Amino acid sequence: MVAISTESVERAREAADYYGLEFALLSDPDLEAVGAYGLFHEDGGIGGDVARPATLVVDQRGDIVWRELTDNWRVRPRVEDVLEVLRTVD
Numbered sequence: 001m002v003a004i005s006t007e008s009v010e011r012a013r014e015a016a017d018y019y020g021l022e023f024a025l026l027s028d029p030d031l032e033a034v035g036a037y038g039l040f041h042e043d044g045g046i047g048g049d050v051a052r053p054a055t056l057v058v059d060q061r062g063d064i065v066w067r068e069l070t071d072n073w074r075v076r077p078r079v080e081d082v083l084e085v086l087r088t089v090d
Contacts, residue, residue, distance in 0.1 A: 004028050006051050037064070041071060057085050065089055 001023040005012045009027040016025040026033075034040060034051045041052035053073045057066040066085045068077040 002026060004033050006031060006034065039069070055082060057082070057089060059089050 002025075003021070003023065004026045005015065006028055007015065008029050012025045012027040015021075028034060028051075031040075031051065037054070037056065039052045039054050041050050053070050053075070055068045055077050056064055059065050068081075070076070
């Protein structure tokens with residue numbers, strides 16, 4: 001499991017330490033991953049585009065086999081739904 005943040009490396013490290021994350025929290029301040037995965041939320045923030053909150057399941061070949069997008073950063077998929085998808089991925 002990996003999380004990607006649009007924060008700087010330093011801020012991502014602080015968040016990982018603060019929350020005691022036991023998985024990698026990567027930094028994407030230049031929005032390269034956001035663009036590559038099509039996660040821009042046009043005009044979604046104050047004054048412009050922001051990264052759309054998303055959960056992706058990527059198989060061993062690097063193919064996206066499931067994704068959940070939302071316009072609201074507070075809305076996340078249910079853990080049970082993600083686990084069900086993971087059970088089906090080779």
